[in-house]
Amino acid sequence: xxxxxxxxxxxxxxxxxxxxxxxxxxxxxxxxxxxxxxxxxxxxxxxxxxxxxxxxxxxxxxxxxxxxxxxxxxxxxxxxxxxxxxxxxxxxxxxxxxxxxxxxxxxxxxxxxxxxxxxxxxxxxxxxxxxxxxxxxxxxxxxxxxxxxxxxxxxxxxxxxxxxxxxxxxxxxxxxxxxxxxxxxxxxxxxxxxxxxxxxxxxxxxxxxxxxxxxxxxxxxxxxxxxxxxxxxxxxxxxxxxxxxxxxxxxxxxxxxxxxxxxxxxxxxxxxxxxxxxxxxxxxxxxxxxxxxxxxxxxxxxxxxxxxxxxxxxxxxxxxxxxxxxxxxxxxxxx
Ligand code: C5P
Numbered sequence: 001x002x003x004x005x006x007x008x009x010x011x012x013x014x015x016x017x018x019x020x021x022x023x024x025x026x027x028x029x030x031x032x033x034x035x036x037x038x039x040x041x042x043x044x045x046x047x048x049x050x051x052x053x054x055x056x057x058x059x060x061x062x063x064x065x066x067x068x069x070x071x072x073x074x075x076x077x078x079x080x081x082x083x084x085x086x087x088x089x090x091x092x093x094x095x096x097x098x099x100x101x102x103x104x105x106x107x108x109x110x111x112x113x114x115x116x117x118x119x120x121x122x123x124x125x126x127x128x129x130x131x132x133x134x135x136x137x138x139x140x141x142x143x144x145x146x147x148x149x150x151x152x153x154x155x156x157x158x159x160x161x162x163x164x165x166x167x168x169x170x171x172x173x174x175x176x177x178x179x180x181x182x183x184x185x186x187x188x189x190x191x192x193x194x195x196x197x198x199x200x201x202x203x204x205x206x207x208x209x210x211x212x213x214x215x216x217x218x219x220x221x222x223x224x225x226x227x228x229x230x231x232x233x234x235x236x237x238x239x240x241x242x243x244x245x246x247x248x249x250x251x252x253x254x255x256x257x258x259x260x261x262x263x264x265x266x267x268x269x270x271x272x273x274x275x276x277x278x279x280x281x282x283x284x285x286x287x288x289x290x291x292x293x294x295x296x297x298x299x300x301x302x303x304x305x306x307x308x309x310x311x312x313x314x315x316x317x318x319x320x321x322x323x324x325x326x327x328x329x330x331x332x333x334x335x
Contacts, residue, residue: 028244037240039102040224049253051213091215093188107174123186139316150305157298276310
């Protein structure tokens with residue numbers, strides 16, 4: 001029963017968070033005025049913030065007892081090495097992904113990035129069908145086709161616009177970054193969903209997030225050392241940091257935790273639906289307040305197709321297979 005409002009609450013949080021993050025991140029990069037902060041350090045701090053938040057949640061969940069929290073971590077995280085180790089896969093992909101988002105948003109304006117990133121729904125659908133045996137119906141395939149057309153329209157429109165303006169950014173680099181992001185997001189998201197919903201049922205969301213964080217923090221540190229090690233040593237870890245950088249870190253951390261809750265209480269496809277709505281919001285804010293983008297007919301048509309496709313996808317969901325429905329009902333009982 002309680003799962004229904006939680007589902008919509010998580011979707012609402014992720015819509016608002018995605019819009020805010022994309023705009024603040026783009027603003028923090030586009031207005032860095034020659035002193036851009038090291039994105040890899042922001043990613044590392046985000047992972048550390050998430051781990052702290054998860055530890056705090058576990059402590060609250062365990063009657064504010066440090067001893068009980070430590071015992072739980074010993075039993076469910078250290079004591080389950082194989083179960084914990086599998087989370088290294090999404091953690092590794094998310095580390096690359098979280099760094100690539102900065103590359104994409106350094107080279108593309110916020111709405112273009114968001115519309116192109118919707119291609120991840122296509123990858124997510126394919127992965128859900130293969131890895132979770134989720135049925136993708138005829139209407140949903142049509143919706144995916146519409147999605148691809150919409151993304152293509154925006155892409156053509158943006159490439160034309162980029163030829164004339166924004167000479168300091170590299171549109172192709174931004175585009176390649178988004179394509180890599182789509183692959184990684186689709187696979188890692190469905191992988192995490194499979195662990196959450198089809199793995200050991202006794203593991204709570206907080207334990208799963210802790211298992212993920214255990215890898216994400218060291219991976220983030222390695223990424224920072226490899227990407228910016230020499231420059232960090234020369235200029236310092238916090239070089240170029242402004243209030244916007246801290247806002248990006250806070251929003252990223254909140255977003256990560258919101259994503260995990262959305263995947264638990266809804267699913268990865270519905271998460272895509274929520275981010276589609278945030279596209280409309282970020283286009284309007286970018287256009288109205290930041291002056292970052294001019295709205296052309298091509299862009300508007302493409303964005304409409306993308307958002308429409310996402311709605312169509314959600315409406316056209318086929319009924320779950322009987323076996324899958326029975327398994328879901330059994331899981332619901334356990335929870
Ligand atoms: O765009 P996408 O939805 O794939 O982004 C996923 C984001 O959520 C990544 O930044 C990832 O680090 C974060 N995440 C998280 N904890 C999870 C699952 C995802 O922090 N359990």
